[in-house]
Amino acid sequence: MTMNTTIKSLALVCLLIPTLSNAQERFASRTGHVAFRSETTVETIEANNHKATSVYDPNTGALEFAVLIKAFEFEKALMQEHFNENYMESNTYPKAVFKGKVVGVTAADLKKPGKHDVTVEGELTMHGVSNKVTNKATISVEPTGTLKAESNFVIKAEDYKIDIPSVVRKQIAEEIQVKVRIDYQKM
Amino acid sequence: MRHKLVPLAIFLLPVTLQAQDDLLSLLGEDTSVILTTASFKATRVINSNSIENTAHGVLDFRISHRFGELSTGVEELYGLDQATIRLGLDYGVTDRLMVGVGRSSFQKTIDGFAKYKILRQCDQGCSMPITLSLAAGSSMTTLTADKVPWYADGRTDYFTHRLSYYFQLIAGRKFSENFTLQIMPGLVHRNLVKTTAEKNDVINIGGAGRYKLTKRLAINAEYFYVLPDQLAQPQTPTDLTYFNSFSLGFDIETGGHVFQLHCTNSAGMFERGYITETTGNWLDGDIRFGFNISRVFTVHDPKAKANKKVKEDTW
Numbered sequence: 494m495t496m497n498t499t500i501k502s503l504a505l506v507c508l509l510i511p512t513l514s515n516a517q518e519r520f521a522s523r524t525g526h527v528a529f530r531s532e533t534t535v536e537t538i539e540a541n542n543h544k545a546t547s548v549y550d551p552n553t554g555a556l557e558f559a560v561l562i563k564a565f566e567f568e569k570a571l572m573q574e575h576f577n578e579n580y581m582e583s584n585t586y587p588k589a590v591f592k593g594k595v596v597g598v599t600a601a602d603l604k605k606p607g608k609h610d611v612t613v614e615g616e617l618t619m620h621g622v623s624n625k626v627t628n629k630a631t632i633s634v635e636p637t638g639t640l641k642a643e644s645n646f647v648i649k650a651e652d653y654k655i656d657i658p659s660v661v662r663k664q665i666a667e668e669i670q671v672k673v674r675i676d677y678q679k680m
Numbered sequence: 681m682r683h684k685l686v687p688l689a690i691f692l693l694p695v696t697l698q699a700q701d702d703l704l705s706l707l708g709e710d711t712s713v714i715l716t717t718a719s720f721k722a723t724r725v726i727n728s729n730s731i732e733n734t735a736h737g738v739l740d741f742r743i744s745h746r747f748g749e750l751s752t753g754v755e756e757l758y759g760l761d762q763a764t765i766r767l768g769l770d771y772g773v774t775d776r777l778m779v780g781v782g783r784s785s786f787q788k789t790i791d792g793f794a795k796y797k798i799l800r801q802c803d804q805g806c807s808m809p810i811t812l813s814l815a816a817g818s819s820m821t822t823l824t825a826d827k828v829p830w831y832a833d834g835r836t837d838y839f840t841h842r843l844s845y846y847f848q849l850i851a852g853r854k855f856s857e858n859f860t861l862q863i864m865p866g867l868v869h870r871n872l873v874k875t876t877a878e879k880n881d882v883i884n885i886g887g888a889g890r891y892k893l894t895k896r897l898a899i900n901a902e903y904f905y906v907l908p909d910q911l912a913q914p915q916t917p918t919d920l921t922y923f924n925s926f927s928l929g930f931d932i933e934t935g936g937h938v939f940q941l942h943c944t945n946s947a948g949m950f951e952r953g954y955i956t957e958t959t960g961n962w963l964d965g966d967i968r969f970g971f972n973i974s975r976v977f978t979v980h981d982p983k984a985k986a987n988k989k990v991k992e993d994t995w
Contacts, residue, residue: 519703519706521706521707523707544712546704546707546710547704548703548704548706548707549703550703555703556703557702557703557704558704559704559710561710561712561714563714563717563803564712564714566983568978568981568983568984569738569976569978569981570735570736570737570738570772570976570978571735571738571936571976571978574717574718575933577717577718578717578718578895579895579896582895584803584857585857590704660934660935661935664935680706
């Protein structure tokens with residue numbers, strides 16, 4: 494073997510290494526469901542978004558999440574308009590984004606069916622404000638190998654500088670309940 | 681030496697790739713279509729239609745009110761003693777089509793219209809730069825035969841004489857979060873006019889815009905230019921002179937209501953009224969203070985079925 498072919502075969506091996514490591518798959522979804530609910534004695538407001546996108550890499554634990562604010566659907570069209578125009582200012586801040594990681598489960602755990610209680614921690618950015626968040630979640634591995642992730646948590650409007658004028662304080666809760674349901678497919 | 685560097689470089693390559701990795705970018709561009717919303721706060725700019733429609737399943741109850749002219753002086757409390765009113769109900773049949781009916785005290789008129797969005801401006805997922813709507817409607821006065829504007833001795837009062845129609849194209853664009861502009865070429869057809877000097881078909885072009893001052897307050901303006909020699913010219917000092925309609929006002933939004941407060945030289949609140957029968961002149965102080973109140977009711981939720989399953993999934 495000449496020096497030249499040694500280098501060539503070495504290079505080939507090096508090229509293959511990243512391919513091999515990538516073979517450990519990631520999970521993704523474009524149809525994640527995010528719902529929120531504001532509950533006061535006067536009024537209950539609910540909105541649903543079925544277009545959340547998310548990518549989860551079990552090897553590193555990295556989880557990312559993006560929700561288009563304008564894709565939240567309300568029962569009342571006027572509420573939807575006010576939500577975008579007056580509260581979330583979705584022309585200026587079109588997306589809510591989460592970047593963080595999943596703690597409490599290993600890539601190996603996710604190879605076999607089962608349900609895992611995990612903690613999700615990271616940074617949630619919306620309405621131009623970023624906050625560190627830590628929430629409980631569950632990840633279920635389906636027999637087909639896909640993942641179902643669920644999480645319920647609470648967001649405070651003031652933490653994201655979402656101003657609620659005093660005239661509507663009775664209709665809009667300070668603490669907004671949020672529900673996330675995502676069916677991840679292998680990428 | 682040169683050869684040894686090659687595999688090293690290749691070795692480093694995947695590392696750098698990994699470091700740049702933004703997980704969400706792996707999903708590629710988001711292609712969902714997001715239509716532009718809230719170009720105006722209401723379906724009317726002031727008198728005229730805006731490029732906004734009542735949403736699907738929403739009923740909009742509108743109370744429009746115009747006081748008398750400022751120039752009537754203190755005797756009429758600068759117009760506040762007089763009032764004309766239009767009560768209207770609009771409904772969103774689909775997200776593109778709305779229909780409405782109204783009754784005005786101005787010439788005791790009943791009017792009905794439909795407005796359809798042919799093109800819709802969008803923010804994301806397509807490249808449509810404007811919203812284009814077609815509005816069409818008719819109106820009928822219920823005044824007694826001797827009170828209609830075209831009354832003349834011996835003229836038979838046919839039902840069809842009382843009808844008029846309008847057609848209008850509305851092309852508008854929300855240029856920025858705060859600024860929206862629209863132009864409205866249109867035609868008002870009057871089945872009967874008083875003299876041969878007046879045209880049955882009145883060609884006009886309108887322009888309207890809004891600028892949002894704060895999240896809940898916007899300033900609106902609209903102007904209708906009637907092409908010359910279509911309306912009656914005064915022959916005697918008692919004859920009415922017709923002017924182009926100009927209105928300027930504010931939209932104030934509070935929860936479920938939109939209040940529109942404005943000044944206008946028109947008394948009519950339907951197309952034949954304000955486009956072809958505006959008798960006030962801004963420069964003479966023939967300015968009317970007025971307001972529109974809009975209250976919406978969601979009578980049908982088109983997404984209810986899709987979201988029903990979601991609701992059953994308990995919180």
